[in-house]
Amino acid sequence: MTESFKYAGNKGKGGELHQPASDTHPTMTTAQGCPVSDDQNSLKVGTRGPGLLEDQVLREKLFHFDHERIPERVVHARGYGAHGYFETYESLEDLTSADIFQRKGEKTPVFARFSTVAGNKGSPDLARDVRGFAVKFYTQQGNWDLVGNNIPVFFIQDAMKFPDLIHSAKAEPDRGFPQAQTAHDNFWDFISLTPESMHMVMWAMSDRAIPRSLRFMEGFGVHTFKMINAQGAEKFVKFHWKPKGGVQSVVWNEALKLNGADPDFHRRDMWQAIGQGDYPEWELGVQVFDQEFADSFEFDVFDATKLIPEEQVPVKIIGRMVLDRVVDNFFAETEQVAFCTQNIVPGLDFTPDPLLQGRNFSYLDTQVKRLGGPNFTHIPVNAPKCPMRHFQQDGHMAMNNPKGRVNYEPNSWEGAEHNPRACPAHGFESSSESMSMSGDKLRYRSETFADHYSQARQFYISQTDIEQAHMQNALVFELSKVEHLAIRERMVSHLLNIDQTFAKKVGKGLGLKTMPKAAEAAQKARQDLPVSDALSMLKNPPNTFKGRKLGILLTDGADADLFADITLALKKEGANYEVVAPTVGGVTLSNDEFIPAQQVIDGGPSVLYDAVLVLVTKDGAKQLAKIPEAKDFVSDAHAHMKFIGHTAAAMPLTKAAGLIDKIDAGWLDLESTKPKSFVKQLRNLRFWQR
Numbered sequence: 001m002t003e004s005f006k007y008a009g010n011k012g013k014g015g016e017l018h019q020p021a022s023d024t025h026p027t028m029t030t031a032q033g034c035p036v037s038d039d040q041n042s043l044k045v046g047t048r049g050p051g052l053l054e055d056q057v058l059r060e061k062l063f064h065f066d067h068e069r070i071p072e073r074v075v076h077a078r079g080y081g082a083h084g085y086f087e088t089y090e091s092l093e094d095l096t097s098a099d100i101f102q103r104k105g106e107k108t109p110v111f112a113r114f115s116t117v118a119g120n121k122g123s124p125d126l127a128r129d130v131r132g133f134a135v136k137f138y139t140q141q142g143n144w145d146l147v148g149n150n151i152p153v154f155f156i157q158d159a160m161k162f163p164d165l166i167h168s169a170k171a172e173p174d175r176g177f178p179q180a181q182t183a184h185d186n187f188w189d190f191i192s193l194t195p196e197s198m199h200m201v202m203w204a205m206s207d208r209a210i211p212r213s214l215r216f217m218e219g220f221g222v223h224t225f226k227m228i229n230a231q232g233a234e235k236f237v238k239f240h241w242k243p244k245g246g247v248q249s250v251v252w253n254e255a256l257k258l259n260g261a262d263p264d265f266h267r268r269d270m271w272q273a274i275g276q277g278d279y280p281e282w283e284l285g286v287q288v289f290d291q292e293f294a295d296s297f298e299f300d301v302f303d304a305t306k307l308i309p310e311e312q313v314p315v316k317i318i319g320r321m322v323l324d325r326v327v328d329n330f331f332a333e334t335e336q337v338a339f340c341t342q343n344i345v346p347g348l349d350f351t352p353d354p355l356l357q358g359r360n361f362s363y364l365d366t367q368v369k370r371l372g373g374p375n376f377t378h379i380p381v382n383a384p385k386c387p388m389r390h391f392q393q394d395g396h397m398a399m400n401n402p403k404g405r406v407n408y409e410p411n412s413w414e415g416a417e418h419n420p421r422a423c424p425a426h427g428f429e430s431s432s433e434s435m436s437m438s439g440d441k442l443r444y445r446s447e448t449f450a451d452h453y454s455q456a457r458q459f460y461i462s463q464t465d466i467e468q469a470h471m472q473n474a475l476v477f478e479l480s481k482v483e484h485l486a487i488r489e490r491m492v493s494h495l496l497n498i499d500q501t502f503a504k505k506v507g508k509g510l511g512l513k514t515m516p517k518a519a520e521a522a523q524k525a526r527q528d529l530p531v532s533d534a535l536s537m538l539k540n541p542p543n544t545f546k547g548r549k550l551g552i553l554l555t556d557g558a559d560a561d562l563f564a565d566i567t568l569a570l571k572k573e574g575a576n577y578e579v580v581a582p583t584v585g586g587v588t589l590s591n592d593e594f595i596p597a598q599q600v601i602d603g604g605p606s607v608l609y610d611a612v613l614v615l616v617t618k619d620g621a622k623q624l625a626k627i628p629e630a631k632d633f634v635s636d637a638h639a640h641m642k643f644i645g646h647t648a649a650a651m652p653l654t655k656a657a658g659l660i661d662k663i664d665a666g667w668l669d670l671e672s673t674k675p676k677s678f679v680k681q682l683r684n685l686r687f688w689q690r
Contacts, residue, residue: 072121076132079115080267081334084323086110096227098347100139109138114214118169119180124263126255127180128209133219134339138385145343152220154304155197159358183481192490195452202459205474207249213269215280216248223356224301226349237286240315244281246542254640257607279324285315300448302353310534333381338367349431372396389420453497453525462535476509493519545682546574551609553580555620560589565675580604602629606637611682613645625656641686
């Protein structure tokens with residue numbers, strides 16, 4: 001018992017332990033500020049009698065506990081956020097009047113939240129899923145929310161279908177499972193009946209859906225927006241976030257094991273990176289095009305299931321985002337942050353994209369439900385950092401009601417501070433596009449949205465052989481969980497419209513006895529769209545090990561000089577490492593230096609690392625060879641195409657893992673490879689030739 005705890009005895013207190021107020025422990029109070037005398041016992045009649053209704057301390061404590069959970073987001077429930085800033089590279093006054101883009105070098109506060117789509121708040125980080133990529137810019141003209149994903153297209157073209165999409169992807173309602181995964185009948189039944197989803201399916205079945213880190217994934221605004229300059233000239237734009245650390249994913253077997261080893265892998269990675277000063281950073285780019293290009297482009301630029309290849313409209317980099325501060329409280333900030341696509345600023349505007357139009361309604365409606373009322377903008381993480389002046393008042397949890405007697409407009413009262421007026425010169429104005437349309441009111445899908453296969457095909461043929469194989473395997477895995485053969489066949493019939501070889505490989509993987517006929521297509525897939533290298537991750541490697549992590553398996557007596565040289569080379573690269581040892585107590589190296597371990601071998605599998613190094617003595621390797629998890633450490637690293645550093649002393653472990661005859665060029669012998677060259681080789685991230 002520490003000195004700060006005193007035994008209270010039986011003077012009506014139940015004999016419990018108290019931690020009284022002191023210089024280091026201020027007095028506890030209720031939420032109303034009333035000092036609390038006892039936080040251990042409720043108010044009773046006598047020592048064993050019933051509780052009293054007048055116990056305001058108990059009632060307040062239980063009341064708050066009963067209400068401390070708010071409804072989780074229907075989609076994007078599993079999220080993680082951080083604070084930072086956006087820095088404008090150059091003035092964009094020729095393109096937009098948005099204040100955030102007027103001054104070179106200006107830094108604007110931001111809050112970014114990354115999320116999975118389908119799972120609940122308790123689901124694992126490495127589910128195969130689209131990742132949300134939402135950024136709130138606290139500009140001098142109000143908050144701008146750029147709410148997108150790590151994939152540039154979406155499943156559907158019209159918001160009318162969004163509830164159906166999400167219902168199908170979520171746990172099936174009669175059984176409550178599976179959650180955080182789409183490998184079930186409902187999802188693929190919906191998708192196979194929705195041809196417009198085919199392009200997005202190709203992305204979702206690619207390695208983009210299992211990113212190595214939130215820091216190593218791209219972000220996209222998905223929709224086409226407008227930028228308008230001070231003279232009223234308009235251009236269309238699509239927004240891109242490019243990670244400075246490059247794009248990287250895991251392989252599927254690795255994702256499954258990561259979810260077991262550390263279901264918070266992405267959260268922990270972000271937390272540690274920011275804590276170590278290795279701040280995640282992205283550059284913001286825009287594809288800018290005019291009406292003439294929109295009219296001549298092969299597809300409708302308002303169709304959210306389509307993208308514009310970077311080869312046709314290059315991405316112009318306009319600034320960077322740096323995340324340099326974790327939240328003070330996860331609930332208050334990450335959980336309560338409210339992103340709304342409708343939140344834009346003067347100089348930006350929407351387009352008639354029917355999915356975007358529906359999102360503008362749905363997001364606001366959702367936040368009112370989740371956060372209890374219309375005053376969620378009073379929550380600090382949602383509040384603008386520029387002045388707010390309006391006549392909105394009252395409502396649930398109002399904290400910033402207007403001051404004074406004036407709560408309406410127009411009014412004749414004098415006084416400027418609390419009596420705002422609209423400003424035609426500087427206020428938000430919608431674009432001036434012509435709406436001179438006539439005709440009947442229609443529920444109609446434009447014919448320009450009818451091509452569902454061409455860009456899906458373009459995405460597929462733009463991938464490397466390795467990436468295509470991963471997509472084939474992903475579809476076989478997902479569809480193998482579908483119980484109804486008709487759904488599997490229907491899905492394969494769509495794949496035939498994308499690429500026949502691809503479809504046949506998936507069909508073979510599913511064991512289909514005969515191939516179905518190709519699905520009827522509203523428009524036949526174009527065969528003339530060129531390969532777009534920008535769509536492939538492996539064609540655009542990071543060429544750096546910076547921000548990555550090496551797992552070093554050590555035993556007592558390991559070579560101290562080699563350990564020092566390797567860790568120094570990692571430091572110069574800007575990379576990290578963790579020591580994995582037989583016990584969490586650590587190891588003593590050959591020079592008697594003690595090295596603490598961050599992981600014990602049965603709790604630090606190789607899936608946690610981008611590459612591994614087995615630095616052991618021969619006796620140490622023999623001992624590790626008796627530990628199943630140690631054999632898994634090297635066998636998983638080999639199976640996941642990772643680089644494996646080793647010395648001859650590691651051979652007993654390698655042999656026990658059944659890999660002695662499988663050593664290839666991805667196994668780097670540190671007795672012949674200098675540490676600097678070893679770390680340089682790690683920049684390739686994977687030995688795909690394996």
